[in-house]
Amino acid sequence: MKYISTRGQAPALNFEDVLLTGLASDGGLYVPDRLPTFSQEQIRSWRSLSYPALAGEILFPFVSETFTREELDAILVDTYSVFRHDAVAPMVQIAPNQWVLELFHGPTLAFKDFALQLLGRLLDEVLKRRQQKIMILGATSGDTGSAAIEGCRRCDNIDIFILHPHNRVSDVQRKQMTTVLGENIHNLAVKGNFDDCQAIVKATFNNRSGLPSDRGLVAVNSINWARIMAQIVYYFYAALALGGPDRPVSFSVPTGNFGDIFAGYLAKQMGLPIEQLVIATNKNDVLHKMMSTGVYDKMSLEASLSPSMDITVSSNFERLLFDVYDRDGAQIAALFEQFKTEPIQFSEQAMTRTRSLFASHRVSDGETCSEIAKLWADCAYLADPHSAIGTVAARVHGRAQTPMVTLATAHAAKFPGAIAQAGLPFEPALPQHLADLFEREERYDVIDNDMAAVQAFMSSHLAA
Numbered sequence: 001m002k003y004i005s006t007r008g009q010a011p012a013l014n015f016e017d018v019l020l021t022g023l024a025s026d027g028g029l030y031v032p033d034r035l036p037t038f039s040q041e042q043i044r045s046w047r048s049l050s051y052p053a054l055a056g057e058i059l060f061p062f063v064s065e066t067f068t069r070e071e072l073d074a075i076l077v078d079t080y081s082v083f084r085h086d087a088v089a090p091m092v093q094i095a096p097n098q099w100v101l102e103l104f105h106g107p108t109l110a111f112k113d114f115a116l117q118l119l120g121r122l123l124d125e126v127l128k129r130r131q132q133k134i135m136i137l138g139a140t141s142g143d144t145g146s147a148a149i150e151g152c153r154r155c156d157n158i159d160i161f162i163l164h165p166h167n168r169v170s171d172v173q174r175k176q177m178t179t180v181l182g183e184n185i186h187n188l189a190v191k192g193n194f195d196d197c198q199a200i201v202k203a204t205f206n207n208r209s210g211l212p213s214d215r216g217l218v219a220v221n222s223i224n225w226a227r228i229m230a231q232i233v234y235y236f237y238a239a240l241a242l243g244g245p246d247r248p249v250s251f252s253v254p255t256g257n258f259g260d261i262f263a264g265y266l267a268k269q270m271g272l273p274i275e276q277l278v279i280a281t282n283k284n285d286v287l288h289k290m291m292s293t294g295v296y297d298k299m300s301l302e303a304s305l306s307p308s309m310d311i312t313v314s315s316n317f318e319r320l321l322f323d324v325y326d327r328d329g330a331q332i333a334a335l336f337e338q339f340k341t342e343p344i345q346f347s348e349q350a351m352t353r354t355r356s357l358f359a360s361h362r363v364s365d366g367e368t369c370s371e372i373a374k375l376w377a378d379c380a381y382l383a384d385p386h387s388a389i390g391t392v393a394a395r396v397h398g399r400a401q402t403p404m405v406t407l408a409t410a411h412a413a414k415f416p417g418a419i420a421q422a423g424l425p426f427e428p429a430l431p432q433h434l435a436d437l438f439e440r441e442e443r444y445d446v447i448d449n450d451m452a453a454v455q456a457f458m459s460s461h462l463a464a
């Protein structure tokens with residue numbers, strides 16, 4: 001399998017090189033040149049598999065030029081052994097025909113562990129073989145940073161640099177990053193906001209003149225294909241548990257950068273009977289607006305109770321556009337060239353296709369709080385604000401005959417402020433492995449909002 005860019009100009013790569021890349025050189029995102037598909041019979045035969053065994057069946061076609069099946073299976077068993085629930089991704093019923101798929105039992109309590117625990121291990125293996133060292137650079141407004149650090153902390157060949165906006169992430173989120181004390185872990189608190197952090201990362205990927213030339217620079221946000229790939233698995237896992245493939249299942253997905261729900265779309269293309277995919281957004285509703293109007297426009301960012309979805313440009317949406325525009329890279333390149341200066345108006349055909357694949361719903365902060373309170377009152381279920389947005393959208397769009405699964409993307413203890421605002425009379429407890437988080441030693445450096453300063457810091461702090 002080869003990987004090609006959504007903008008049609010960059011060279012095709014194999015899995016190993018895609019793993020070690022961020023953006024394609026033409027500014028596009030890498031996608032497989034063709035998807036593996038599975039028959040209903042094949043999918044049915046996976047019904048009793050464990051999570052890592054199922055992951056092996058689904059992911060092997062994507063990586064088979066780099067890993068043998070035995071190597072992949074060993075990595076997957078190791079990856080998902082760090083999750084703190086025997087089912088890895090357990091399901092809980094919250095209403096007739098309504099389920100939540102709990103994706104927060106990994107080390108950092110958000111679904112990003114599913115992909116980043118795997119990414120760290122895949123990188124480690126490939127770098128050992130190549131005897132190569134790399135730098136990872138990422139910006140975080142919350143969950144990505146800690147999940148990336150946890151995923152890569154034991155990799156001797158990786159220095160990981162994570163930028164977060166100084167004094168603008170929650171205490172739990174900051175502590176989850178800054179209390180990991182490895183020599184190769186570098187937390188930088190940038191004197192600016194999240195957009196400033198993101199801008200430094202993007203600028204560095206475009207111009208890395210201040211960095212040592214013999215080190216690769218790798219992205220860990222969801223433009224990295226391996227992250228999307230890992231997330232396909234739990235759609236199959238949930239559907240199989242609810243009677244799939246003999247019965248279609250629907251999913252509601254709290255959405256920011258469109259990575260998680262795009263993985264659901266891929267599962268459907270690969271043969272899993274999925275009836276509906278619901279894009280659930282908070283007040284940063286660029287995707288919901290696009291679904292309603294056919295226009296994709298820039299918006300200004302508003303802070304919400306679900307900070308991990310506070311995003312105004314959903315990068316992975318480009319991967320979907322590539323498909324709905326019949327994989328015409330030149331057309332995608334032209335659309336995003338236009339987007340630099342004006343909104344994109346999608347073609348009628350592109351919108352018809354997109355609307356046949358996805359529904360969308362926007363949920364305000366007030367509704368998020370009422371939903372957290374409702375779930376607690378109805379069935380003593382404690383939802384975090386992101387997951388609660390998903391369950392509202394699930395109820396609005398759910399159909400009587402089809403099981404609806406909301407992806408529960410984070411643990412409530414990460415967002416005690418929202419739980420308090422919802423009026424629940426207790427503070428959600430951190431799981432045992434994080435219970436002493438607030439007593440742990442923290443380490444981070446405060447740095448100016450300046451790309452050159454960040455690159456100079458990186459060059460002088462390499463430990464790997």
Ligand SMILES: *Cc1c(COP(=O)(O)O)cnc(C)c1O
Pocket residue numbers: 110111112143144222254255256257258259260261308309386409410
């Ligand atoms: C990252 C994140 C999301 C959004 O996922 P995307 O793949 O960016 O759409 C939703 N909820 C939580 C808790 C997250 O950390």
